[in-house]
Amino acid sequence: MIEIKGITKFFGKKPVVEDVSVTIETGKITSFIGPNGAGKSTLLSMVSRLLDSDTGEVLLDKTDVKKLKSKDFAKRVAILRQSNFINVRLTIRELVSFGRYPYSHGRLTPEDNEKIDEALEYMNLVDIQHKFLDELSGGQKQRAFISMVIAQDTEYILLDEPLNNLDMKHSVQIMKILRKLVDDLGKTVVIVLHDINFASVYSDRIVALKNGRLVKDGPTSEIINTESLREVYDMNIPVQEQDGCKICVYFQSQ
Amino acid sequence: MQNSIKKTNTIKILCLVALAILSIAGFLFYNIQGNFSYAFPKRVYRVAAMIITAIAIAYATVMFQTVTRNRILTPSMIGVDSMYEVVQTVIYFFLGSASVFVVDRYLNFGTSIVAMVLFALLLYRFLFRADKYPIFLLLLAGMIIGTLLGSLVSFLQVMIDPVEYLSLQNKLFASFTNVKSELVGISAVILIACFIYGAFLMRDLDVMNLGRDNAINLGVNYDKLVLRVLILASILIATSTALVGPITFLGLIVSNLAYQFLVTYRHSILILGASLISIIALVGGQFLVLHVFNLNTTISVIINFVGGIYFIYLLLKQSKGVAG
Ligand SMILES: Nc1ncnc2c1ncn2[C@@H]1O[C@H](COP(=O)(O)OP(=O)(O)OP(=O)(O)O)[C@@H](O)[C@H]1O
Ligand SMILES: [Mg+2]
Secondary structure (H helix, E strand, O other): OEEEEEEEEEEOOEEEEEEEEEEEOOOOEEEEEOOOOOOHHHHHHHHOOOOOOOEEEEEEOOEEHHHOOHHHHHHHEEEEOOOOOOOOOOEHHHHHHHOOHHHHOOOOOHHHHHHHHHHHHHOOOHHHOOOEHHHOOHHHHHHHHHHHHHHOOOOEEEEEOOOOOOOHHHHHHHHHHHHHHHHHHOOEEEEEOOOHHHHHHHOOEEEEEEOOEEEEEEEHHHHOOHHHHHHHHOOOOOEEEEOOEEEEOOOOOO | OHHHHHHHHHHHHHHHHHHHHHHHHHHHHOOOOOOHHHHHHHHHHHHHHHHHHHHHHHHHHHHHHHHOOOOOOOOOOOOOOHHHHHHHHHHHHHHOOOOHHHHOHHHHHHHHHHHHHHHHHHHHHHHHOOOOOOHHHHHHHHHHHHHHHHHHHHHHHHHOOHHHHHHHHHHHOOOOOOOOHHHHHHHHHHHHHHHHHHHOOHHHHHHHOOOHHHHHHOOOOHHHHHHHHHHHHHHHHHHHHHHHOOOOOHHHHHHHHHHHHOOOOOHHHHHHHHHHHHHHHHHHHHHHHHHHOOOOOOHHHHHHHHHHHHHHHHHHHHHOOOOO
8 A cells, every 4th residue: 555645745835745645545546636747746756765755654554655665565566757868778687677677687597588478578669679679669668668667467457548659559558558567466556547448448546736736536337428628727628438437528628 | 670789899909909909009019219128118008098098088978978979079178187297287377286185196186086076077067967068168168167267277277386387397298298107097997997996887878878857867876877987078178188298189079089980879989999099090000100100299199180170070060860
């Protein structure tokens, strides 16, 4: 369980995350939604120790994450940022191999190679695993990074807009894989999404942020409705049922 | 495919080793005249100093460029080695040549290193932490700081007692023709110590290629690693500056040649390659200058000239967005 307690972050004089408290339940997919600049990435960065909070704390199974050793934390929580820039030439396989770094520090064991193969397979990258990253399309690159995080094999997986650059087919594929990781392997996934329909269809819980504040936090069924979404996005979004899924038809909303 | 790259890298490294050995042998034995037992040890000392310098600069530059995530700035170019002059001048100015900080060679060296590390850290906090400044701004800041330090040095030197000044000048004007042979032994020890310590950082440095956030995600203690690398790089630059004086552009040339020549992200290989290229450039270069072109100049002048041009080329390449 990850408990975020009264966390605040200022950039200059402006609070971009303000007194947010959320509990991430294990064995579930939790989606973070909210408009651009709401503070979703900042919040995720603080949870994963990429950024220090100004006040408040983050507890991982009751332990303050600041007290955990970097190496130990890396075996339990993985984060993928919204954008990734690498200034050396790497192949997909080399990148994914880095996911095993917390365990083997660059000296890959047979078990590591198995995990790498598995992660490549998950993301459908086996055929192109020896291609260099700078030879890939945006979506292929994104899948390579997700594959690295999967190879890291952590209990918690935090993903900041992983569907960036992906086509519909691969978006669906990745959401299904995340679902599988949660349902079959008992992992916990936190994911920032802009397409609320993916949040609606695939996540167990939704956390909504707006202007740095928490505005909604609850099971998906309680958040995906016109009133709640109005609070988050200031839009009138009709919600329709389709094959047991709630679909938000936001294309023509005011 | 990966295997074939590994194989070509091995071949390339072996070629570099051969060239380096050739350069060293040429420098040691070519046209040795007069009393062998007098001339030879002198050459050995000079070549040892050059090798130590070559490796120290290559090693420091590659590590520094990885943690600062740039391939153009080097510790020398932002003035870390001018800090050596500043420290020496300040010591002479305030304490005099009879002070224990001058007489005790180790204390003197240690003081310089501490000051250089602090300076590097300060620069790092202001320049690199923000991560967003364009390289030109960093360069400009580096140049201004370098000029400032230079002016400070000359200002203090003008006011120093002339006798003291001579002694200071002797200390500062190390060069390839005036190698501080008495420092070769201790420099070698420092270099080896840095290598042993640095060996533990190589893998973490490899991960740093993925950027700060991914490195932290993979369990690298980022702040600690940056601190360690800055300290290590400062010690190495201090060593080479004390030994043969500043060579501003050597690091830039050899690191970038190594990045281009060896297709790898592995620092153990990159540093090995850069060190070999560095030895070839210094020792081989000096050999050519002395015996083939019969020029009465030192290799550092030529390296700074070639390096300056190469630097401009890299900058232009980067501004076109083609930089690798
Ligand atoms: N390093 C920074 N310095 C200053 N302000 C920042 C910094 N990072 C983020 N901000 C500001 O903090 C606010 C929240 O940013 P954040 O990236 O967390 O938003 P987000 O919810 O992830 O948005 P998006 O959906 O566009 O990714 C924004 O207003 C942004 O301008
Ligand atoms: Mg974001």
